[in-house]
Amino acid sequence: MFVDVAKIFIKSGNGGNGAISFRREKYVPFGGPDGGDGGKGGDVVFLVDKNMRTLLDFKYKKKYEAERGQDGGKSNMFGKDGKDLIIKVPAGTVIRDAETNRVIADLTEDGQSVVVAKGGRGGRGNARFATPTRQAPDFAEPGMPGEEKWVTLELKLIADVGLIGFPNVGKSTILSMTTGAKPKIANYHFTTLTPNLGVVDMPGINSFVMADIPGLIEGAHEGTGLGIDFLRHIERTRLLIHVVDVSGIEGRDPIDDFNKINEELRLYSEKLASKPQIVAANKIDIMEDEENYERFKAEMEKKNLKVFKISAATNQGLRELMLYAAELLQSLPVEKEEVEEKYFPEEKRFTYEIKRDDDGAFVITGSFVDRLLQSTNIYDSESLKYFHKVLEKRGIIQQLRDMGIEEGDIVRMNDFEFEFIE
Structure with a gap:
Protein backbone atom coordinates (compact mmCIF):
# COMPACT_ATOMS: atom_id res chain seq x y z
CA MET A 1 0.00 0.00 0.00
CA LEU A 157 8.41 11.76 -4.72
CA ILE A 158 11.86 12.95 -5.76
CA ALA A 159 12.34 12.39 -9.48
CA ASP A 160 14.08 14.24 -12.29
CA VAL A 161 11.33 13.58 -14.84
CA GLY A 162 7.59 13.15 -14.37
CA LEU A 163 5.35 11.37 -16.88
CA ILE A 164 1.99 13.15 -17.03
CA GLY A 165 -1.17 12.76 -19.08
CA PHE A 166 -4.68 11.37 -19.02
CA PRO A 167 -5.29 7.83 -17.77
CA ASN A 168 -4.49 4.98 -20.15
CA VAL A 169 -2.23 6.97 -22.49
CA GLY A 170 0.78 4.68 -21.95
CA LYS A 171 2.80 6.27 -19.12
CA SER A 172 3.27 3.00 -17.23
CA THR A 173 4.34 1.24 -20.43
CA ILE A 174 6.97 3.91 -21.10
CA LEU A 175 8.31 3.50 -17.56
CA SER A 176 8.46 -0.29 -17.83
CA MET A 177 10.18 -0.20 -21.24
CA THR A 178 12.87 2.33 -20.24
CA THR A 179 13.59 1.38 -16.62
CA GLY A 180 13.65 -1.66 -14.36
CA ALA A 181 10.31 -0.66 -12.81
CA LYS A 182 7.46 -3.16 -13.12
CA PRO A 183 4.21 -1.20 -12.73
CA LYS A 184 0.89 -2.98 -13.25
CA ILE A 185 -0.28 -2.40 -16.79
CA ALA A 186 -3.70 -3.12 -18.29
CA ASN A 187 -6.01 -1.59 -20.84
CA TYR A 188 -8.43 0.21 -18.56
CA HIS A 189 -8.63 3.62 -16.94
CA PHE A 190 -6.92 4.35 -13.62
CA THR A 191 -4.65 1.31 -13.88
CA THR A 192 -2.03 3.21 -11.87
CA LEU A 193 -3.36 4.22 -8.47
CA THR A 194 0.03 5.01 -6.96
CA PRO A 195 3.13 6.73 -8.38
CA ASN A 196 5.96 4.51 -9.59
CA LEU A 197 9.67 5.33 -9.77
CA GLY A 198 12.31 3.95 -12.10
CA VAL A 199 15.86 4.76 -13.18
CA VAL A 200 16.46 5.32 -16.88
CA ASP A 201 19.85 3.70 -17.46
CA MET A 202 20.47 3.14 -21.16
CA PRO A 203 23.85 2.86 -22.93
CA GLY A 204 25.10 6.29 -23.98
CA ILE A 205 22.48 8.14 -21.88
CA ASN A 206 23.16 9.85 -18.56
CA SER A 207 20.90 8.05 -16.10
CA PHE A 208 18.03 9.86 -14.37
CA VAL A 209 15.05 9.05 -12.16
CA MET A 210 11.61 9.06 -13.80
CA ALA A 211 8.21 8.90 -12.12
CA ASP A 212 5.00 7.59 -13.62
CA ILE A 213 2.38 9.92 -12.14
CA PRO A 214 -1.15 8.41 -12.15
CA GLY A 215 -3.47 9.83 -14.81
CA LEU A 216 -4.99 13.22 -14.15
CA ILE A 217 -8.57 14.18 -14.94
CA GLU A 218 -10.49 17.44 -15.12
CA GLY A 219 -11.03 18.93 -11.67
CA ALA A 220 -7.85 17.32 -10.31
CA HIS A 221 -6.71 20.63 -8.77
CA GLU A 222 -9.90 20.62 -6.69
CA GLY A 223 -9.34 17.06 -5.53
CA THR A 224 -11.55 15.33 -8.09
CA GLY A 225 -10.54 11.67 -8.26
CA LEU A 226 -7.17 11.51 -6.55
CA GLY A 227 -6.03 14.72 -8.24
CA ILE A 228 -4.32 16.71 -5.51
CA ASP A 229 -2.64 13.58 -4.13
CA PHE A 230 -1.05 12.99 -7.55
CA LEU A 231 -0.26 16.62 -8.42
CA ARG A 232 1.81 16.80 -5.23
CA HIS A 233 4.35 14.37 -6.67
CA ILE A 234 4.95 16.40 -9.85
CA GLU A 235 6.16 19.39 -7.80
CA ARG A 236 9.57 17.82 -7.20
CA THR A 237 10.33 17.07 -10.85
CA ARG A 238 12.57 19.22 -13.05
CA LEU A 239 11.12 18.15 -16.39
CA LEU A 240 7.73 16.83 -17.54
CA ILE A 241 7.12 14.39 -20.37
CA HIS A 242 3.53 14.94 -21.45
CA VAL A 243 2.20 11.68 -22.90
CA VAL A 244 -0.71 12.03 -25.33
CA ASP A 245 -2.66 9.28 -27.14
CA VAL A 246 -2.69 10.24 -30.83
CA SER A 247 -4.13 6.95 -32.09
CA GLY A 248 -7.70 8.22 -32.15
CA ILE A 249 -9.10 4.79 -31.27
CA GLU A 250 -11.01 6.16 -28.28
CA GLY A 251 -12.34 9.14 -30.21
CA ARG A 252 -10.39 11.64 -28.11
CA ASP A 253 -8.89 14.89 -29.41
CA PRO A 254 -5.15 14.93 -28.46
CA ILE A 255 -4.99 18.75 -28.59
CA ASP A 256 -7.95 19.03 -26.23
CA ASP A 257 -6.41 16.43 -23.89
CA PHE A 258 -3.10 18.32 -23.86
CA ASN A 259 -4.77 21.64 -23.03
CA LYS A 260 -6.95 20.20 -20.28
CA ILE A 261 -4.00 18.61 -18.46
CA ASN A 262 -2.01 21.84 -18.63
CA GLU A 263 -4.97 23.79 -17.34
CA GLU A 264 -5.11 21.47 -14.30
CA LEU A 265 -1.40 22.11 -13.70
CA ARG A 266 -1.93 25.86 -13.93
CA LEU A 267 -4.89 25.87 -11.57
CA TYR A 268 -2.94 23.84 -9.03
CA SER A 269 0.30 25.86 -9.24
CA GLU A 270 1.72 28.43 -11.67
CA LYS A 271 5.19 27.11 -10.84
CA LEU A 272 4.10 23.61 -11.83
CA ALA A 273 2.60 24.84 -15.08
CA SER A 274 5.84 26.64 -16.01
CA LYS A 275 8.02 23.52 -15.78
CA PRO A 276 9.68 22.52 -19.09
CA GLN A 277 7.74 19.91 -21.08
CA ILE A 278 8.50 17.41 -23.82
CA VAL A 279 5.54 15.95 -25.71
CA ALA A 280 5.37 12.21 -26.40
CA ALA A 281 2.80 11.39 -29.09
CA ASN A 282 2.10 7.77 -28.19
CA LYS A 283 0.34 4.75 -29.77
CA ILE A 284 1.41 5.50 -33.35
CA ASP A 285 1.47 1.75 -34.00
CA ILE A 286 -2.33 1.68 -33.88
CA MET A 287 -2.93 5.20 -35.23
CA GLU A 288 -6.04 5.40 -37.44
CA ASP A 289 -5.43 8.81 -39.01
CA GLU A 290 -1.96 10.24 -39.78
CA GLU A 291 -3.56 13.63 -40.37
CA ASN A 292 -4.67 13.67 -36.72
CA TYR A 293 -1.04 13.41 -35.64
CA GLU A 294 0.17 16.09 -38.09
CA ARG A 295 -2.48 18.50 -36.82
CA PHE A 296 -1.42 17.81 -33.23
CA LYS A 297 2.27 18.23 -34.04
CA ALA A 298 1.66 21.58 -35.77
CA GLU A 299 -0.23 22.84 -32.71
CA MET A 300 2.60 21.80 -30.37
CA GLU A 301 5.20 23.47 -32.55
CA LYS A 302 3.25 26.72 -32.25
CA LYS A 303 3.88 26.40 -28.50
CA ASN A 304 7.61 25.77 -29.15
CA LEU A 305 7.33 22.25 -27.76
CA LYS A 306 9.42 19.34 -29.00
CA VAL A 307 7.25 16.39 -30.11
CA PHE A 308 8.42 12.77 -30.24
CA LYS A 309 6.46 10.23 -32.25
CA ILE A 310 6.56 7.02 -30.20
CA SER A 311 5.01 3.64 -29.59
CA ALA A 312 5.67 2.55 -26.02
CA ALA A 313 4.25 -0.91 -26.75
CA THR A 314 6.77 -1.58 -29.54
CA ASN A 315 9.64 0.49 -28.11
CA GLN A 316 9.61 2.78 -31.16
CA GLY A 317 11.13 6.24 -30.56
CA LEU A 318 11.71 5.71 -26.82
CA ARG A 319 15.52 5.88 -26.97
CA GLU A 320 15.43 9.21 -28.83
CA LEU A 321 12.93 10.56 -26.29
CA MET A 322 15.03 9.49 -23.29
CA LEU A 323 18.26 10.82 -24.89
CA TYR A 324 16.68 14.24 -25.42
CA ALA A 325 15.31 14.28 -21.85
CA ALA A 326 18.76 13.42 -20.43
CA GLU A 327 20.41 16.18 -22.46
CA LEU A 328 17.80 18.72 -21.39
CA LEU A 329 18.26 17.79 -17.73
CA GLN A 330 21.93 18.78 -17.95
CA SER A 331 20.88 22.41 -18.41
CA LEU A 332 18.13 22.44 -15.78
CA PRO A 333 19.08 23.42 -12.22
CA VAL A 334 18.32 21.07 -9.35
CA GLU A 335 15.74 22.93 -7.32
CA LYS A 336 15.13 22.31 -3.66
CA GLU A 337 11.59 22.58 -2.46
CA GLU A 338 10.91 26.08 -1.21
CA VAL A 339 9.91 26.29 2.41
CA GLU A 340 7.18 28.90 2.67
CA GLU A 341 7.99 29.84 6.24
CA LYS A 342 11.04 28.60 8.06
CA TYR A 343 9.97 27.14 11.37
CA PHE A 344 12.01 27.31 14.53
CA PRO A 345 10.67 25.39 17.55
CA GLU A 346 9.89 27.97 20.20
CA GLU A 347 11.34 27.84 23.66
CA LYS A 348 8.75 26.74 26.20
CA ARG A 349 7.52 29.91 27.91
CA PHE A 350 5.47 29.99 31.07
CA THR A 351 2.71 32.57 31.16
CA TYR A 352 0.35 33.96 33.76
CA GLU A 353 -2.78 36.10 34.03
CA ILE A 354 -3.99 38.23 36.95
CA LYS A 355 -7.63 39.14 37.51
CA ARG A 356 -9.85 40.27 40.39
CA ASP A 357 -12.27 37.64 41.68
CA ASP A 358 -15.83 38.31 42.89
CA ASP A 359 -14.73 38.02 46.53
CA GLY A 360 -12.07 40.70 46.00
CA ALA A 361 -9.10 38.34 45.87
CA PHE A 362 -6.38 38.77 43.25
CA VAL A 363 -6.22 35.50 41.31
CA ILE A 364 -3.07 34.54 39.42
CA THR A 365 -3.40 31.65 36.97
CA GLY A 366 -1.35 30.08 34.17
CA SER A 367 1.49 27.68 33.49
CA PHE A 368 3.93 29.94 35.35
CA VAL A 369 1.89 29.51 38.52
CA ASP A 370 1.78 25.72 38.19
CA ARG A 371 5.54 25.49 37.80
CA LEU A 372 6.36 27.93 40.60
CA LEU A 373 4.12 26.12 43.10
CA GLN A 374 5.65 22.77 42.13
CA SER A 375 9.06 24.07 43.18
CA THR A 376 7.88 25.73 46.40
CA ASN A 377 7.74 24.17 49.85
CA ILE A 378 5.14 26.37 51.54
CA TYR A 379 6.11 24.97 54.94
CA ASP A 380 9.72 26.12 54.63
CA SER A 381 10.62 29.76 55.28
CA GLU A 382 13.62 29.74 52.93
CA SER A 383 11.47 28.32 50.14
CA LEU A 384 8.85 31.01 50.69
CA LYS A 385 11.54 33.70 50.50
CA TYR A 386 12.62 32.28 47.16
CA PHE A 387 8.96 32.19 46.09
CA HIS A 388 8.56 35.91 46.88
CA LYS A 389 11.83 36.74 45.11
CA VAL A 390 10.58 35.05 41.92
CA LEU A 391 7.32 37.04 42.06
CA GLU A 392 9.34 40.26 42.43
CA LYS A 393 11.74 39.37 39.63
CA ARG A 394 8.93 38.38 37.24
CA GLY A 395 7.19 41.74 37.85
CA ILE A 396 4.08 40.21 39.39
CA ILE A 397 4.34 42.15 42.66
CA GLN A 398 4.56 45.45 40.76
CA GLN A 399 1.64 44.45 38.56
CA LEU A 400 -0.45 43.74 41.66
CA ARG A 401 0.44 47.22 42.99
CA ASP A 402 -0.59 48.74 39.66
CA MET A 403 -3.94 46.95 39.94
CA GLY A 404 -4.56 48.61 43.32
CA ILE A 405 -3.74 45.81 45.75
CA GLU A 406 -3.59 46.89 49.40
CA GLU A 407 -2.01 45.46 52.50
CA GLY A 408 -3.99 42.47 53.76
CA ASP A 409 -5.68 41.71 50.43
CA ILE A 410 -5.80 38.03 49.45
CA VAL A 411 -3.68 36.66 46.58
CA ARG A 412 -4.79 33.25 45.27
CA MET A 413 -2.64 30.93 43.16
CA ASN A 414 -4.47 27.65 42.48
CA ASP A 415 -5.21 26.25 45.98
CA PHE A 416 -2.57 28.40 47.68
CA GLU A 417 -3.62 31.71 49.28
CA PHE A 418 -1.62 34.36 51.13
CA GLU A 419 -2.11 37.91 52.41
CA PHE A 420 -0.31 40.68 50.57
CA ILE A 421 2.18 42.41 52.88
CA GLU A 422 4.38 45.32 51.83
Missing part, protein backbone atom coordinates in the same frame (compact mmCIF):
# COMPACT_ATOMS: atom_id res chain seq x y z
CA PHE A 2 1.33 3.44 -0.94
CA VAL A 3 0.67 6.09 1.71
CA ASP A 4 1.85 9.65 1.10
CA VAL A 5 0.12 11.67 3.85
CA ALA A 6 -0.01 10.95 7.58
CA LYS A 7 -0.88 12.85 10.75
CA ILE A 8 0.83 11.85 14.00
CA PHE A 9 1.19 13.10 17.57
CA ILE A 10 4.70 13.65 18.92
CA LYS A 11 5.90 14.51 22.43
CA SER A 12 9.43 15.07 23.61
CA GLY A 13 10.45 13.83 27.05
CA ASN A 14 9.82 15.82 30.20
CA GLY A 15 12.86 16.92 32.13
CA GLY A 16 13.62 15.04 35.35
CA ASN A 17 12.88 16.71 38.69
CA GLY A 18 15.62 18.20 40.80
CA ALA A 19 16.25 16.36 44.09
CA ILE A 20 15.92 17.63 47.65
CA SER A 21 18.62 15.98 49.73
CA PHE A 22 21.11 16.76 52.52
CA ARG A 23 24.40 15.10 53.30
CA ARG A 24 24.08 12.50 56.01
CA GLU A 25 27.59 11.57 57.14
CA LYS A 26 28.91 10.21 60.41
CA TYR A 27 30.06 13.03 62.68
CA VAL A 28 28.42 15.63 60.33
CA PRO A 29 24.94 16.06 61.84
CA PHE A 30 24.07 19.15 59.78
CA GLY A 31 25.38 18.41 56.30
CA GLY A 32 24.68 20.81 53.46
CA PRO A 33 22.28 20.30 50.53
CA ASP A 34 23.38 17.75 47.93
CA GLY A 35 20.29 17.24 45.74
CA GLY A 36 21.31 16.74 42.08
CA ASP A 37 19.70 18.12 38.92
CA GLY A 38 17.20 16.18 36.84
CA GLY A 39 18.18 14.90 33.40
CA LYS A 40 17.06 16.49 30.15
CA GLY A 41 14.12 14.89 28.34
CA GLY A 42 14.73 13.17 25.00
CA ASP A 43 14.21 15.06 21.73
CA VAL A 44 11.96 13.88 18.90
CA VAL A 45 14.15 13.64 15.79
CA PHE A 46 13.07 12.87 12.22
CA LEU A 47 15.69 11.07 10.12
CA VAL A 48 15.67 10.24 6.39
CA ASP A 49 16.11 6.53 5.68
CA LYS A 50 16.86 5.61 2.06
CA ASN A 51 15.24 2.19 2.55
CA MET A 52 11.80 3.71 3.20
CA ARG A 53 9.48 4.42 0.27
CA THR A 54 6.13 5.29 1.85
CA LEU A 55 4.58 6.61 5.06
CA LEU A 56 2.75 3.33 5.62
CA ASP A 57 4.23 2.82 9.10
CA PHE A 58 2.41 5.93 10.31
CA LYS A 59 -0.97 4.56 9.24
CA TYR A 60 -0.97 2.12 12.16
CA LYS A 61 0.94 4.03 14.83
CA LYS A 62 -0.12 7.59 15.56
CA LYS A 63 1.52 8.47 18.88
CA TYR A 64 5.28 8.91 19.45
CA GLU A 65 6.83 9.85 22.79
CA ALA A 66 10.47 10.35 23.72
CA GLU A 67 11.89 9.20 27.05
CA ARG A 68 11.71 11.54 30.05
CA GLY A 69 14.82 12.56 31.95
CA GLN A 70 15.53 10.79 35.22
CA ASP A 71 15.12 12.64 38.50
CA GLY A 72 18.18 13.94 40.30
CA GLY A 73 19.51 12.02 43.29
CA LYS A 74 21.36 12.55 46.52
CA SER A 75 25.11 13.15 46.72
CA ASN A 76 24.78 15.62 43.82
CA MET A 77 23.91 12.79 41.44
CA PHE A 78 22.47 14.17 38.20
CA GLY A 79 19.59 12.32 36.58
CA LYS A 80 20.30 10.55 33.29
CA ASP A 81 19.12 12.33 30.12
CA GLY A 82 16.20 10.70 28.34
CA LYS A 83 16.93 8.93 25.03
CA ASP A 84 16.09 10.80 21.85
CA LEU A 85 13.28 9.27 19.81
CA ILE A 86 14.41 8.76 16.20
CA ILE A 87 11.53 8.62 13.70
CA LYS A 88 12.60 7.41 10.25
CA VAL A 89 10.93 8.81 7.14
CA PRO A 90 11.53 8.48 3.37
CA ALA A 91 13.38 11.13 1.37
CA GLY A 92 10.96 13.76 0.09
CA THR A 93 9.03 14.11 3.36
CA VAL A 94 7.72 17.55 4.28
CA ILE A 95 6.87 17.98 7.97
CA ARG A 96 4.20 20.54 8.84
CA ASP A 97 2.71 21.77 12.09
CA ALA A 98 -0.82 20.36 11.87
CA GLU A 99 -2.37 23.33 13.66
CA THR A 100 -0.76 26.18 11.70
CA ASN A 101 0.18 24.26 8.51
CA ARG A 102 3.58 25.95 8.50
CA VAL A 103 6.54 23.95 7.28
CA ILE A 104 8.86 22.68 10.00
CA ALA A 105 11.28 20.82 7.72
CA ASP A 106 11.74 19.58 4.17
CA LEU A 107 13.80 16.38 4.23
CA THR A 108 15.24 15.40 0.85
CA GLU A 109 18.56 13.60 1.39
CA ASP A 110 19.48 10.28 2.97
CA GLY A 111 20.76 10.77 6.52
CA GLN A 112 19.28 14.28 6.84
CA SER A 113 17.71 14.89 10.25
CA VAL A 114 15.88 17.57 12.19
CA VAL A 115 14.80 18.02 15.82
CA VAL A 116 11.07 18.74 15.73
CA ALA A 117 10.34 18.67 19.48
CA LYS A 118 12.99 19.51 22.07
CA GLY A 119 13.11 17.66 25.36
CA GLY A 120 12.37 19.54 28.55
CA ARG A 121 15.26 20.85 30.65
CA GLY A 122 15.94 19.04 33.90
CA GLY A 123 15.00 20.80 37.14
CA ARG A 124 17.71 22.08 39.47
CA GLY A 125 18.33 20.22 42.71
CA ASN A 126 18.34 21.99 46.07
CA ALA A 127 22.16 22.14 46.06
CA ARG A 128 21.82 24.80 43.34
CA PHE A 129 19.85 27.10 45.63
CA ALA A 130 22.37 27.21 48.47
CA THR A 131 23.71 30.71 49.22
CA PRO A 132 25.63 32.20 52.18
CA THR A 133 22.30 33.28 53.67
CA ARG A 134 20.28 30.27 52.50
CA GLN A 135 22.38 27.34 53.60
CA ALA A 136 19.70 24.64 53.77
CA PRO A 137 17.20 25.14 50.94
CA ASP A 138 14.37 22.66 51.33
CA PHE A 139 13.07 23.00 47.76
CA ALA A 140 14.05 22.13 44.20
CA GLU A 141 12.77 22.69 40.66
CA PRO A 142 10.55 20.29 38.76
CA GLY A 143 11.65 19.33 35.26
CA MET A 144 10.45 21.37 32.31
CA PRO A 145 7.70 19.70 30.28
CA GLY A 146 8.54 18.44 26.80
CA GLU A 147 7.01 19.88 23.65
CA GLU A 148 3.99 18.16 22.19
CA LYS A 149 2.18 18.71 18.92
CA TRP A 150 0.38 17.09 16.03
CA VAL A 151 2.38 17.11 12.81
CA THR A 152 1.45 16.25 9.24
CA LEU A 153 3.89 14.23 7.13
CA GLU A 154 3.57 14.76 3.39
CA LEU A 155 5.60 12.68 0.96
CA LYS A 156 6.54 14.11 -2.43
